[in-house]
Amino acid sequence: MKTIEEDNKRTEIFKVLSDINRLQMIRILYKSHREMTCSEVGEKLNISKSTVSYHFKLLRSVGLTNTRREGQNKYLSINLVTFKIYLPGFLETL
């Protein structure tokens, strides 16, 4: 039997992926096969930088993305482990 904590984790991940901007962020990162900066992704989606930051924070908070600082930039990438555990096969449907 699964614990309530595990289910809360699941529903949090679904909530984070239930926004069209965040879904597209994940697709962009996944399809590009590389890290990208916040502003790089933000430009593609045509939303303000504060909104981009807000969405990236949510993605990170549930472990869907990794962040790596380098100078002024912060590079984001897909956390494949989380997807494998909670949504196996999903990325391939994008």
Place this chain on the structure above:
Amino acid sequence: MKTIEEDNKRTEIFKVLSDINRLQMIRILYKSHREMTCSEVGEKLNISKSTVSYHFKLLRSVGLTNTRREGQNKYLSINLVTFKIYLPGFLETL
């Protein structure tokens, strides 16, 4: 390239699964390997019948469940096709 309609469908499905009661409804239906009535599921989750009806309507609206009327009862079951298309491998993680 995926269409915006497909992405809207994806995010709607995630939104529906981002609630703890609906996630548990899906698990109960999946694990039981049978159809169940609204009140049967509602009793297990200890929420009012109007709330159960509300959640079931959402599950149905995105095609995650099937409904079959028989007399006074409505029987619900998992729609495996939708899960296979949009969330392959997910049900097995429950």
Place this chain on the structure above:
DNA sequence: TCTATAGTTTGATAACTAACGAACTATGAA
């Protein structure tokens, strides 16, 4: 027809979410 049971819809409410600009923090370059 009347009654009971199963489920839906309505109306209200409290809590939450996405969006923006403005202000702020952090790092690097001149």
Place this chain on the structure above:
DNA sequence: TTCATAGTTCGTTAGTTATCAAACTATAGA
């Protein structure tokens, strides 16, 4: 130290969501 760039946090606002009781609809049985 001053300036510029990248990203975060704050405050606000409009829109959405989960919940319940009450009223309603639909079906079956007496």
